[in-house]
Amino acid sequence: MIALLVKSAWIQLARDRAAQVLSFVVPIVFFSIFAIIFGGSGTNVDRTSRVRVVVADESRTERSQALVRALEADSSLRVHATVPAGGRGPGRSGEPFTRELAEQWVKRGVVSVAIVLPVGIEWSIMSFQGGRVPAVILSDPSDPVASRLVGGLLQRAALRVSASGGGILDLAPGGAVEAMMPLPFETHQVLGEKRGNTMISFYAAGIAVMFIMFAAAGAGGVLIEETESGTLERVLTSGLGMNGLLLAKWLSLTSFACAQIVVMFVWGMLVFKLPLLSHLPGFILMTVFTAAAAAAFGLVLATLARTRQQLSGLANLVVLGLNALGGSMFPRFLMSESLQQFSLIGFNAWALDGYLKVFWREAPLAALAPQLLALMAFTALFLYLARRLARRWETA
Amino acid sequence: MAVLEIHEARKRFGATQALDGVSLSLGEGELLGLLGPNGAGKTTLIRAIAGRVRLDQGTVTIFGRAVAAGAPRSDLGVVPQENALYPLLTARENLETFGRLNGLEGKRLRERTAWALEWTGLADRAQSVVRSYSGGMKRRLNLACGVLHEPKLVLLDEPTVGVDPQSREKIYDMLGALRADGASLLLTTHYLEEAEARCERIVVVDHGRAIASGTLPELVDQAGLAGRLVRLRLDREAPAPPSGFRHDGDPGVLVATIRDVGSELPGLLARVHDAGFGVRDLEVRTASLQAVFLKLTGRELRE
Numbered sequence: 001m002i003a004l005l006v007k008s009a010w011i012q013l014a015r016d017r018a019a020q021v022l023s024f025v026v027p028i029v030f031f032s033i034f035a036i037i038f039g040g041s042g043t044n045v046d047r048t049s050r051v052r053v054v055v056a057d058e059s060r061t062e063r064s065q066a067l068v069r070a071l072e073a074d075s076s077l078r079v080h081a082t083v084p085a086g087g088r089g090p091g092r093s094g095e096p097f098t099r100e101l102a103e104q105w106v107k108r109g110v111v112s113v114a115i116v117l118p119v120g121i122e123w124s125i126m127s128f129q130g131g132r133v134p135a136v137i138l139s140d141p142s143d144p145v146a147s148r149l150v151g152g153l154l155q156r157a158a159l160r161v162s163a164s165g166g167g168i169l170d171l172a173p174g175g176a177v178e179a180m181m182p183l184p185f186e187t188h189q190v191l192g193e194k195r196g197n198t199m200i201s202f203y204a205a206g207i208a209v210m211f212i213m214f215a216a217a218g219a220g221g222v223l224i225e226e227t228e229s230g231t232l233e234r235v236l237t238s239g240l241g242m243n244g245l246l247l248a249k250w251l252s253l254t255s256f257a258c259a260q261i262v263v264m265f266v267w268g269m270l271v272f273k274l275p276l277l278s279h280l281p282g283f284i285l286m287t288v289f290t291a292a293a294a295a296a297f298g299l300v301l302a303t304l305a306r307t308r309q310q311l312s313g314l315a316n317l318v319v320l321g322l323n324a325l326g327g328s329m330f331p332r333f334l335m336s337e338s339l340q341q342f343s344l345i346g347f348n349a350w351a352l353d354g355y356l357k358v359f360w361r362e363a364p365l366a367a368l369a370p371q372l373l374a375l376m377a378f379t380a381l382f383l384y385l386a387r388r389l390a391r392r393w394e395t396a
Numbered sequence: 397m398a399v400l401e402i403h404e405a406r407k408r409f410g411a412t413q414a415l416d417g418v419s420l421s422l423g424e425g426e427l428l429g430l431l432g433p434n435g436a437g438k439t440t441l442i443r444a445i446a447g448r449v450r451l452d453q454g455t456v457t458i459f460g461r462a463v464a465a466g467a468p469r470s471d472l473g474v475v476p477q478e479n480a481l482y483p484l485l486t487a488r489e490n491l492e493t494f495g496r497l498n499g500l501e502g503k504r505l506r507e508r509t510a511w512a513l514e515w516t517g518l519a520d521r522a523q524s525v526v527r528s529y530s531g532g533m534k535r536r537l538n539l540a541c542g543v544l545h546e547p548k549l550v551l552l553d554e555p556t557v558g559v560d561p562q563s564r565e566k567i568y569d570m571l572g573a574l575r576a577d578g579a580s581l582l583l584t585t586h587y588l589e590e591a592e593a594r595c596e597r598i599v600v601v602d603h604g605r606a607i608a609s610g611t612l613p614e615l616v617d618q619a620g621l622a623g624r625l626v627r628l629r630l631d632r633e634a635p636a637p638p639s640g641f642r643h644d645g646d647p648g649v650l651v652a653t654i655r656d657v658g659s660e661l662p663g664l665l666a667r668v669h670d671a672g673f674g675v676r677d678l679e680v681r682t683a684s685l686q687a688v689f690l691k692l693t694g695r696e697l698r699e
Contacts, residue, residue: 231481237474
């Protein structure tokens with residue numbers, strides 16, 4: 001009897017595609033995504049996982065330049081002492097980085113870390129005397145790992161300079177840890193230093209975007225329920241055509257999604273002191289465009305799926321996959337550069353970038369143009385697809 | 397002029413010929429029953445009349461105007477088989493929604509909504525969400541949403557399926573009121589006794605064609621079942637039925653078909669008496685719509 005029930009359960013699983021997708025495909029997809037993020041499955045992992053750093057050499061001495069060369073030689077870093085051609089940050093190609101320019105690059109999120117080598121740094125390398133001039137690491141607090149890594153690699157570079165240039169190992173026994181460093185450094189966070197918890201806005205955006213995608217997919221399922229209940233047929237028999245019906249659904253889903261994001265951020269403001277009111281214009285723009293894209297995305301899933309079960313399996317797979325890639329679960333800036341680029345296939349990655357620009361980088365509204373345009377393009381594409389897929393409900 | 401005229405309607409879906417030249421007409425104020433086994437083409441026909449199916453050949457005209465696929469008609473009301481309602485809206489909100497979708501606004505919408513709530517007997521539950529309604533209440537509201545805009549032609553797809561006899565009576569009273577107001581009704585149902593009792597004319601559809609149509613006596617003739625069925629319950633079992641009779645499942649029950657009750661029935665009874673049996677009960681009736689339907693469409697199960 002027990003064997004009979006076990007057999008029956010396996011037969012039912014074999015005939016339920018949604019359950020199969022949830023049981024076998026979703027875990028494999030997630031395992032693969034996280035394996036790529038953390039382990040790397042390509043052959044260019046070493047190259048793509050290097051930390052990009054810009055260096056502003058204010059000292060311009062032989063030893064400071066030797067330090068820059070030592071940093072450039074480090075396989076864990078990709079160092080730019082001058083503005084690279086086609087770089088996404090400000091400055092002319094080939095222009096040496098200044099402290100201000102380097103800070104701009106960090107603020108705009110082009111790099112996570114900048115190193116400033118102030119005048120007098122040449123006397124600080126491996127001298128272990130008092131009054132040493134420290135190097136300055138300008139860091140984006142959204143990537144705390146990168147600044148610590150660069151701090152360590154800076155020590156290695158200083159040791160290399162010393163080994164090649166005959167520096168004197170004049171250790172001061174019993175001194176402070178800083179005093180025993182090959183090169184002392186200070187870390188300055190260029191963003192979010194005034195805020196108590198700088199990661200709140202990142203997580204508010206990440207969680208909000210992920211859940212409006214789930215909610216839009218679920219709410220889009222109303223179309224399937226209305227098909228089954230005959231309500232859709234009744235509506236289409238009246239004066240409202242398929243264009244009107246989809247427009248109404250899209251507008252209602254967009255307004256639901258806006259309300260969800262607002263609730264999330266207001267909660268963040270009230271409980272976690274998220275600075276919502278001081279970023280209101282950017283927040284409103286990003287919320288409306290993100291909600292519109294998520295609503296259109298939900299319509300695509302709803303028009304693609306034939307049953308609620310199919311929709312559930314599809315939504316879990318696509319929404320979780322896009323969010324793993326897009327940065328809701330694991331920050332994109334901690335992924336390899338190639339994966340960061342690849343993740344832009346999802347509209348949610350653009351949405352998160354936009355929210356980060358608003359709350360993290362304090363970017364002006366004009367700086368949101370790429371994200372808003374991308375979200376508009378995704379919305380148009382999704383609406384087009386949903387309209388095509390909805391043909392099956394039209395006149396036969 | 398006929399309210400509805402369908403001429404040689406043909407529609408194919410892939411390998412399936414859903415409609416294969418069906419023709420029918422519906423007169424003003426008439427209640428026409430559309431019967432047929434599952435897959436006979438009834439729903440496709442209803443959808444074609446509603447403009448939701450584009451015919452490959454043939455025409456559908458309502459009040460002399462051809463129906464164009466995808467173009468809604470304000471003179472047409474459709475009551476689907478499913479309770480096509482928004483379950484989390486109240487009865488009033490559902491009526492207002494479907495009223496607006498069918499072109500009602502302002503004072504007219506308010507008047508018609510009030511009328512519909514009274515007509516359906518749901519006035520005291522107007523503010524309750526539909527999800528909390530019984531099956532019969534949902535059926536009545538479903539009907540009201542389809543006729544709120546006072547269409548002159550109403551298509552009803554199984555309007556009484558799954559409800560108790562009281563609700564069924566109420567729904568037929570409501571349909572009677574619609575007819576009294578001048579509406580013409582086309583009704584599909586699998587409840588043959590309802591069609592027999594309520595419809596003036598019946599069209600039987602099978603394999604996409606209208607295979608018979610008319611009043612019940614006309615259908616009986618068309619099915620070759622003219623005459624009366626005589627059914628006798630004997631005082632004991634008859635292992636071999638007397639001449640002219642056959643068993644009706646039970647050895648104690650005999651049946652025979654006669655054309656003229658007055659001249660043939662006495663002879664039948666005499667034969668039973670001569671065979672030594674007494675008669676406990678006697679029933680004489682015409683062929684039922686069920687018998688006609690099975691004769692016309694066969695006993696083979698349809699999927």
